Amino acid sequence: MIEIRRTFDLLSHKLLGWMEQFILLLPNLLITALILVATVFVARLTRRALVSVLPRMSPGAVTLHSLISTLAYVTVLLVGTFFGLEVLGLDKTVTSLLAGVGIIGLALGFAFQDIAANFISGIIIAVQRPFTVGDVIQTETFFGTIERINLRTLDLRQVTGELVRVPNRKVFESAVTNFTVTTRRRVDVECGVAYSSDLTQVRAVVLAAMTDFPELLAEPAPQVMFTSFADSAITFSLRFWIPYRRQADYVGARSEAIMRIKQAFDAAGIVIPFPMRTLELPAEVLARLGGTE
Numbered sequence: 001m002i003e004i005r006r007t008f009d010l011l012s013h014k015l016l017g018w019m020e021q022f023i024l025l026l027p028n029l030l031i032t033a034l035i036l037v038a039t040v041f042v043a044r045l046t047r048r049a050l051v052s053v054l055p056r057m058s059p060g061a062v063t064l065h066s067l068i069s070t071l072a073y074v075t076v077l078l079v080g081t082f083f084g085l086e087v088l089g090l091d092k093t094v095t096s097l098l099a100g101v102g103i104i105g106l107a108l109g110f111a112f113q114d115i116a117a118n119f120i121s122g123i124i125i126a127v128q129r130p131f132t133v134g135d136v137i138q139t140e141t142f143f144g145t146i147e148r149i150n151l152r153t154l155d156l157r158q159v160t161g162e163l164v165r166v167p168n169r170k171v172f173e174s175a176v177t178n179f180t181v182t183t184r185r186r187v188d189v190e191c192g193v194a195y196s197s198d199l200t201q202v203r204a205v206v207l208a209a210m211t212d213f214p215e216l217l218a219e220p221a222p223q224v225m226f227t228s229f230a231d232s233a234i235t236f237s238l239r240f241w242i243p244y245r246r247q248a249d250y251v252g253a254r255s256e257a258i259m260r261i262k263q264a265f266d267a268a269g270i271v272i273p274f275p276m277r278t279l280e281l282p283a284e285v286l287a288r289l290g291g292t293e
Contacts, residue, residue: 032084039080047073067123067151115152121172122151130180137147138177142166145246159247184217185244189257192233194271199226199234202270206238210265214256215249217241233273 126149129208131137135146137156144158153165179185191204203224210222222240237262242253265272 011052012109028087028089035084035087035247039077039084042080043073044075046076067126077206117169118152118167121154121168122149125149125153125154125168125172130176131180135180136244137179139166139171140174143247164267179240179244179247183244184241185250186239186241187250187253187257189238190227190235190256191238191261192230192235193265193271194273197234197270201268202236205264205270206236206261209260210238210240210257213240213260215242215253217243232275240249 047069050072051065052069054065099200131146133146133149135145137146138288139156142156142164143157144164146154147157147163148155151168152165156164156166158164191200207222207225210216216222217240220241222238224236224238226234226236229233238257240253240257242249244250262272264270
């Protein structure tokens with residue numbers, strides 16, 4: 001019985017001590033709660049202000065704006081939380097949290113190297129802006145129009161309709177051709193004519209066929225360059241420039257040029273030869289064929 005009473009007294013004394021500490025900490029707890037509420041309010045206000053101001057300073061960088069506003073929001077929350085812990089006298093807890101965050105960040109960096117590389121590449125792409133949404137680009141593997149730029153991937157709509165999500169690291173580390181930057185593109189059309197053709201006439205007919213060509217740029221002027229002596233034809237390349245906004249402009253211009261060249265050659269009597277092959281048979285095979293007939 002004495003042991004039970006002693007245990008009860010110790011427990012009561014401990015509870016009374018905790019109550020006294022809680023009452024002493026109550027003002028600090030209230031101040032900490034006010035700090036946290038004010039921190040959330042300031043963080044939201046900061047994010048809203050950045051969301052409204054950043055598009056005016058650098059229009060088009062939506063991904064970068066979202067990143068900056070999110071980082072500012074998280075930073076304000078962390079600063080307010082650390083101040084609240086300081087008010088409660090938890091200095092060692094703050095130090096332990098910072099050390100833990102550093103260790104966790106280092107471990108996550110090793111564990112998710114690819115994700116981190118894609119994220120950092122996305123930040124660099126958002127800052128440098130080598131291309132924007134709507135640009136037509138060519139990577140090492142894919143060709144299409146950019147529909148969205150995220151911090152981890154780039155959404156590319158191919159000309160055949162498929163949506164490809166390319167990791168930002170692949171885009172950042174490889175060569176990328178942006179066809180939208182110069183707003184114009186050269187179209188090359190390869191063809192061949194018979195060896196008996198008058199090449200001067202061929203050049204004149206091809207250039208005449210390009211008269212009144214839709215949206216043809218006057219400078220540089222269209223060119224006809226003979227390229228090689230092929231097996232059954234003399235090949236040439238027609239080169240001309242057009243305004244470029246989308247891939248359909250290039251494909252349509254190339255198709256129209258091929259149609260015009262074919263019609264012009266038919267009217268002028270210029271032959272586009274078929275590939276020819278000569279087959280030589282031994283005399284005994286020819287004799288057998290002749291005997292069979």
